[in-house]
Amino acid sequence: MDEELLDSLKIGVEEIDAQHREFFRNLAALREALEAGAGGRDRMMKTLRYLEGYIDLHFHTEEQYMRRSNYPGILVHGREHGEFTAMFAELKKKVLDLDARGELTAFVAVDVKRTLENWMTNHIAGTDKKFGEFLAARG
């Protein structure tokens, strides 16, 4: 993901923006490992483990900011986080099942990477941005 797109996804809360960046950096590392033809499988597994912890931390961080500022959109926002968590659990299961059968392919890895990246990009651009705007309007 290029710098320009990353910049356009900033919502103006430093801690949250930094966490978003880290999410994309992790997925970029997966692609690099695939392209290097070395460590792609390991990286896929690392990414899954990393995201498991990340999801908890990141969504918790966001929701804390929302509670502190009495953000009225918190329920809708939280629902989207729940959807992501469920989707991630499914993706993870799929990858682990395929891997157990020795069928984890570069194709699957690219597909998983894109699915996660697309969801997050849309979520930030649509839902997180609204929260950023709410904070900015409050001053």
Place this chain on the structure above:
Amino acid sequence: MAIKKIEWDPSLSMGVDTLDLQHRELIERINDLRSAISLGQARSETGRMFSFLEEYVKVHFTMEETLMKRKKYREYVAHRQEHLNFLTMFLEMKQRYEDLASQGAVLSFLAVDLDRKLAEWLVEHITKVDKQFGEFLGQPQPSTGDIELPQDK
């Protein structure tokens, strides 16, 4: 329109399992996209397939080029240029698809391009240049999947 479907078959093997599997996957995905377009599937779906294919092709080419560099393959520059040519053609087609899709135009004729241009190019590329690289590598390079390139030693 009856177009003979382009399919991977063992005669296309270049002797590197990792890359053969990806070639197979690429041909299938181009076929899938072609079917989706000719069947008039939802644009959100075909758009997603186009974008996916773009990233997958890039990953595949880079992986192949990584192996060439590692093996100090003398045709590396020329081979890479072929990859760039394909990407240019692919991106033009994707752009045309997006333009037409945003105008709500009929897209089915793009299916012919996907066959004639992308799939045929790919088969020709595999037959001519990829196989040359396979020959350069000498012995077959087995692997257990397509996610890692064969390692030295």
